[in-house]
Amino acid sequence: MLKSSKEIFEILSKGGFISSNSVLAANRAYFDLIEDDFDAYLEYYGGVGFVLECGDGYYYFSRAEAKVNVVDKLSRFCDWIDRLDFLKTFNAAFASGFVFSKAKILERLSCDMELKDKASKLYSDKKTHSDVVDKLVDDLVKIGFVELENDIENSYKVTAAFHYLEEMVNCLNVVEGAQSEIPE
Amino acid sequence: MNNFRSIDELILALSREKTLLKEMFAKRKTLSFRSDFAEQLVDFKLDRIRYLVDYGVIRDNGNFLELEDVYLKFFEEVLEVNEEINVESVKSNIDHLNETIEYYLQETDEGQKYGYLREVRRSLKNVALNTKRNVIDLKRNVDNTYKNEPNYKIKKSKLKHLDEKRDGIKLQIREAERVLDEQTTFFAMAMDSDLRIVVDDVRADLNESSHNLIEIEKQIIEYLNLIDYQSQILKKIRLIKYFRDQQVLETNTDIKNRIQNMNPVWMEPNSGYRIKVSLNFLRNADEGLAILREVRERKALKGVGKKKLAEPLTVDDLSVDSALQQMVDQTEMKNSFAASSSDLFRFVMNYKYPYDIDLEGKLVLFCEIASQFYDELDFTDRYEDAFGYEYPLIYPR
Numbered sequence: 001m002l003k004s005s006k007e008i009f010e011i012l013s014k015g016g017f018i019s020s021n022s023v024l025a026a027n028r029a030y031f032d033l034i035e036d037d038f039d040a041y042l043e044y045y046g047g048v049g050f051v052l053e054c055g056d057g058y059y060y061f062s063r064a065e066a067k068v069n070v071v072d073k074l075s076r077f078c079d080w081i082d083r084l085d086f087l088k089t090f091n092a093a094f095a096s097g098f099v100f101s102k103a104k105i106l107e108r109l110s111c112d113m114e115l116k117d118k119a120s121k122l123y124s125d126k127k128t129h130s131d132v133v134d135k136l137v138d139d140l141v142k143i144g145f146v147e148l149e150n151d152i153e154n155s156y157k158v159t160a161a162f163h164y165l166e167e168m169v170n171c172l173n174v175v176e177g178a179q180s181e182i183p184e
Numbered sequence: 185m186n187n188f189r190s191i192d193e194l195i196l197a198l199s200r201e202k203t204l205l206k207e208m209f210a211k212r213k214t215l216s217f218r219s220d221f222a223e224q225l226v227d228f229k230l231d232r233i234r235y236l237v238d239y240g241v242i243r244d245n246g247n248f249l250e251l252e253d254v255y256l257k258f259f260e261e262v263l264e265v266n267e268e269i270n271v272e273s274v275k276s277n278i279d280h281l282n283e284t285i286e287y288y289l290q291e292t293d294e295g296q297k298y299g300y301l302r303e304v305r306r307s308l309k310n311v312a313l314n315t316k317r318n319v320i321d322l323k324r325n326v327d328n329t330y331k332n333e334p335n336y337k338i339k340k341s342k343l344k345h346l347d348e349k350r351d352g353i354k355l356q357i358r359e360a361e362r363v364l365d366e367q368t369t370f371f372a373m374a375m376d377s378d379l380r381i382v383v384d385d386v387r388a389d390l391n392e393s394s395h396n397l398i399e400i401e402k403q404i405i406e407y408l409n410l411i412d413y414q415s416q417i418l419k420k421i422r423l424i425k426y427f428r429d430q431q432v433l434e435t436n437t438d439i440k441n442r443i444q445n446m447n448p449v450w451m452e453p454n455s456g457y458r459i460k461v462s463l464n465f466l467r468n469a470d471e472g473l474a475i476l477r478e479v480r481e482r483k484a485l486k487g488v489g490k491k492k493l494a495e496p497l498t499v500d501d502l503s504v505d506s507a508l509q510q511m512v513d514q515t516e517m518k519n520s521f522a523a524s525s526s527d528l529f530r531f532v533m534n535y536k537y538p539y540d541i542d543l544e545g546k547l548v549l550f551c552e553i554a555s556q557f558y559d560e561l562d563f564t565d566r567y568e569d570a571f572g573y574e575y576p577l578i579y580p581r
Binding site for chain 2: 073
């Protein structure tokens with residue numbers, strides 16, 4: 001019987017990530033467990049139809065066969081491109097290990113026209129900036145890209161799983177000639 | 185401006201104003217140290233501040249005070265908190281070393297010669313000490329710059345400049361080693377046990393420093409690569425976002441192919457795994473019962489609306505039907521058996537029943553009475569036959 005296989009499954013099967021630099025000691029422990037015995041976990045979860053995938057400091061689940069059609073996948077990915085772009089515009093250093101708070105984002109929002117414009121397009125059903133930021137941080141927490149580090153200061157820390165998103169974007173190949181279209 | 189005339193005077197002045205100087209040194213990074221704040225620290229005796237300004241320890245810039253550079257540098261260097269890497273100091277040390285060696289070789293007076301020798305030892309120690317300190321400062325600066333500098337462009341150029349400094353230090357180390365190797369005449373002439381120890385120490389220190397420098401070089405390259413990677417990612421994100429906004433993401437990139445080939449779980453809609461409750465659990469466990477009760481209560485609250493009515497009763501349902509079943513009272517039989525003198529089998533066979541009972545029924549009764557009132561009957565060892573059955577003789581007690 002593999003250790004903590006139930007807890008790990010519960011996080012990963014909901015589309016979450018387990019990171020090496022997680023704030024929660026439990027998550028870090030899960031990461032170490034998987035790291036020590038990756039093949040065993042891979043085989044174990046393979047038995048219930050999940051493929052345990054390993055990235056640079058994080059683990060997540062994928063499947064051998066598609067359960068969702070390409071259009072849906074594309075739209076979900078595009079949502080994350082918007083969010084990633086927003087976060088990088090907020091702070092270019094937004095990456096694994098970065099610490100931020102909702103208040104900091106709101107502060108930048110109030111004085112940055114570009115950011116304001118991007119925020120309004122993030123969630124169509126959210127009108128105020130604080131609603132948008134709440135929802136955004138909520139989404140980030142749910143998937144495991146950021147974690148609440150300090151509940152007094154309300155600061156969040158970006159986990160290693162954020163690499164995943166960057167890698168996803170980075171691995172896209174741009175058709176030749178298309179690059180020149182972008183205005184400076 | 186006045187000058188301190190002796191070490192005593194200087195140290196006395198510094199120690200008298202140590203609160204103020206400590207505070208000013210602690211705040212050297214912030215731009216402003218207000219005069220009125222300084223006045224509090226000297227108990228509002230402005231003379232004391234004036235004295236320090238006159239003797240060039242601090243500088244007065246209108247409303248603000250600053251530590252003079254000489255003292256600032258002195259404190260930083262002695263306390264080893266300087267952030268500036270001073271390659272020149274090593275260079276001047278080496279120059280000084282070369283000069284002293286030259287004087288030593290040309291000097292004929294033994295007393296003077298000894299003085300130069302001592303100077304050489306001091307210079308050598310200085311070279312080693314300054315080089316080591318430079319290496320440590322460099323390492324700290326590199327880490328600090330990478331971790332704390334928020335601006336990517338500045339961070340990158342700072343790291344590049346630090347890399348140049350590293351080259352400078354490396355050059356100085358090589359220079360110092362060359363002096364040790366090439367001044368063979370001097371070292372052959374002047375070598376005594378003291379100098380030998382110093383030279384060995386210096387060589388070891390220089391060696392250690394150059395090893396550390398290699399490590400730092402690797403670190404700087406790694407940091408620069410990380411920065412490049414980050415800025416490259418940033419550019420890529422901007423580009424992809426631009427394509428997305430222009431609705432040309434699918435035509436300009438291979439996103440469809442990429443996505444087709446991967447099926448991460450997070451791209452799936454949130455699926456709740458619906459698992460039925462275990463019936464065994466509901467039936468047998470206390471928690472199950474509690475859950476059932478809770479569910480019933482919730483349902484009861486909801487079901488205030490229309491209630492279902494049963495069909496009305498028919499006349500047939502209301503008519504009384506009675507069925508008669510005849511029974512034999514075994515206790516009464518036992519009582520009358522107790523009063524008789526025959527054995528149980530015979531008694532059961534000859535008993536006057538209120539209705540007809542066949543042989544089998546009587547045998548059943550016999551067995552029932554025998555087993556039910558076992559304690560009140562006397563079972564003998566003798567057996568008799570009747571109707572093709574063998575039975576024991578049982579008498580009342």
